[in-house]
Each structure stands twice: as C-alpha cells, then as structure tokens.
Amino acid sequence: MGAPAAARGRLLVVGTPIGNxxxxxPRAAEALRTADLVVAEDxxxxxxxxxxxxxxxxxxxxxEHNADERLxxxxxxLEAGQTLALTTDAGMPGVSDPGARLVAAARAAGAQVEVLxxxxxxxxxxxxxGEEATGFVFGGFLPARPAASRAAALQRLLGAAGAAGLxxxxxxxxxxxxxxxxxxxxxxxxxxxxxxVATRELTKIHEQVLVGRPAEVGAALAAPRGEFTLVVFGLSxxxxxxxxxxxxxxxxxxxxxxGLSDRTTVELLRAVGVERRAAYRLIHDKP
Numbered sequence: 001m002g003a004p005a006a007a008r009g010r011l012l013v014v015g016t017p018i019g020n021x022x023x024x025x026p027r028a029a030e031a032l033r034t035a036d037l038v039v040a041e042d043x044x045x046x047x048x049x050x051x052x053x054x055x056x057x058x059x060x061x062x063x064e065h066n067a068d069e070r071l072x073x074x075x076x077x078l079e080a081g082q083t084l085a086l087t088t089d090a091g092m093p094g095v096s097d098p099g100a101r102l103v104a105a106a107r108a109a110g111a112q113v114e115v116l117x118x119x120x121x122x123x124x125x126x127x128x129x130g131e132e133a134t135g136f137v138f139g140g141f142l143p144a145r146p147a148a149s150r151a152a153a154l155q156r157l158l159g160a161a162g163a164a165g166l167x168x169x170x171x172x173x174x175x176x177x178x179x180x181x182x183x184x185x186x187x188x189x190x191x192x193x194x195x196x197v198a199t200r201e202l203t204k205i206h207e208q209v210l211v212g213r214p215a216e217v218g219a220a221l222a223a224p225r226g227e228f229t230l231v232v233f234g235l236s237x238x239x240x241x242x243x244x245x246x247x248x249x250x251x252x253x254x255x256x257x258x259g260l261s262d263r264t265t266v267e268l269l270r271a272v273g274v275e276r277r278a279a280y281r282l283i284h285d286k287p
Contacts, residue, residue, distance in 0.1 A: 009078035015118020035085035193234035
C-alpha cells in the first residue's frame with residue numbers, strides 16, 4: 001500500500017477582532033463568507049461575527065473540551081477538499097488557544113494552511129504600554145491551580161523576562177486578576193522597579209488602561225470585567241548564582257501567602273537553584 005494522499009482542502013487561520021467589529025479585515029470577512037465551515041472556539045461568538053457580516057455559514061465548536069472528538073471529522077473535511085475557517089473568541093487562533101492542534105494536524109495531513117493576520121491583544125497592549133523594548137516575553141495564562149504550579153510559573157516567567165531585559169505579557173481572567181496583582185506585588189523585593197500596565201476591553205467603548213505598581217493598579221480596579229492583558233516591566237536580572245537568599249525571597253513570600261507545605265516550598269526553591277538543606281533553613285527562619 002502506498003502513502004495516503006495529501007488532503008486537498010485549505011485551513012484558513014483567521015484573525016478576528018478583539019472587541020471592535022470594525023477591525024475585521026476584508027480578507028477575514030471574505031474567508032468567513034465563503035468557507036465551507038467556520039471552526040470556532042465558541043460558536044455563539046462566531047455566529048455573532050457572521051451576523052455582523054450578514055451571512056450564514058455552518059459552524060463547529062473546537063475547544064479544549066472536545067478537540068480529540070472533533071479532530072477526525074475536521075481532517076476528513078479537509079481531505080474531501082473543503083475550506084475551513086479557524087477562529088478563536090478574539091484575536092489570533094493558536095495564541096493561548098486550542099486551535100494550534102488543528103493547525104498542526106492539518107499541516108501533517110498535507111492540507112494547505114494559510115494565515116489571515118488580524119488584531120492581537122498581545123501587541124495592542126504592548127503598543128499602549130509606552131514601554132520601549134526590542135521585544136517581549138509572552139506568558140499567556142498562568143495555571144489556574146494548583147497554587148504551587150501557579151507560583152512556580154510566575155517565578156519562572158519573571159526570571160526569564162528579567163534575564164532577557166524584556167517586559168512580560170500575561171493574560172488573566174477577571175476573577176483572578178486581583179490575585180495576580182497581589183502576587184506581583186510580593187515580587188517587588190526581587191524586582192524593585194516592577195510596574196504593571198493592565199489593559200482590558202481593548203478597542204471597546206469601556207477600554208481601560210491602568211499603570212503603576214501592582215498594588216496601585218489593584219486598588220484602582222472596581223468589579224473587574226473582561227479578560228485582562230498585563231504588561232509587566234522594570235524587571236531585574238536574576239541575582240548571581242551564589243545569592244541563594246535573594247533568589248529565595250520572592251518564592252518564600254508567595255509560598256507563605258498561598259499556605260504551601262514545606263515540601264512543596266522546597267521544590268519551588270530548588271527550581272530557582274537553592275540547595276535542599278539551604279531551602280529548609282530558609283523556610284524555618286522567621287519571616
């Protein structure tokens with residue numbers, strides 16, 4: 001038996017507005033009008049976008065909960081020569097979004113994969129920050145739980161961005177943003193110049209941009225709504241390898257706030273290069 005024939009269809013990776021529907025590009029609009037199927041993270045939002053265009057097209061949900069189940073049928077459509085338009089709730093598919101799985105699978109199947117660039121909350125927030133930088137570190141969403149994984153991820157990203165001398169960009173849900181700002185405030189010991197640009201409702205009527213220390217931004221937030229994009233800047237480079245206590249300080253503060261066990265805290269400290277014996281000694285020192 002020979003190798004299977006390459007899929008004949010096309011997968012269009014379509015950037016959609018992050019808020020203002022007027023930001024939909026002509027190419028994206030044409031793709032949505034003519035696709036055989038619109039593959040969306042949330043079909044309700046896709047239908048709203050199609051209604052804005054005054055067209056009706058079939059839609060199919062593709063998200064973290066049903067990706068395994070839906071993937072074979074979508075690949076079969078591509079093999080049959082159909083054109084699929086992949087969208088996400090807002091911005092570019094595949095950026096903190098399960099659509100990346102479909103892109104990789106379609107390419108592996110031999111389908112033609114094209115990108116139709118569009119708005120992005122990442123670059124929009126960076127542009128609004130006013131921070132001069134040659135690039136940035138993008139961390140997306142931190143793990144929601146457990147607390148140890150969340151603390152470790154934030155520590156790792158702050159260290160990586162500080163080492164590179166670049167801002168860190170994070171996404172956060174409205175019900176967790178206050179907690180994230182508190183976590184960032186606790187890292188001021190290691191990053192004395194740390195400041196945050198918190199943006200929400202970008203391109204919408206109630207667009208908001210807050211700038212300051214994490215605690216100042218948190219105090220200015222009233223009943224947060226909408227997903228946030230945060231630009232964290234003023235990060236310090238990690239201390240020299242021998243400065244165990246300096247590396248440990250923000251980790252210990254976060255672990256104590258989260259009520260983590262000694263064992264979990266030791267593992268977090270070891271992740272930033274603190275020896276096990278030194279980690280236990282630091283844990284049992286009075287804060």
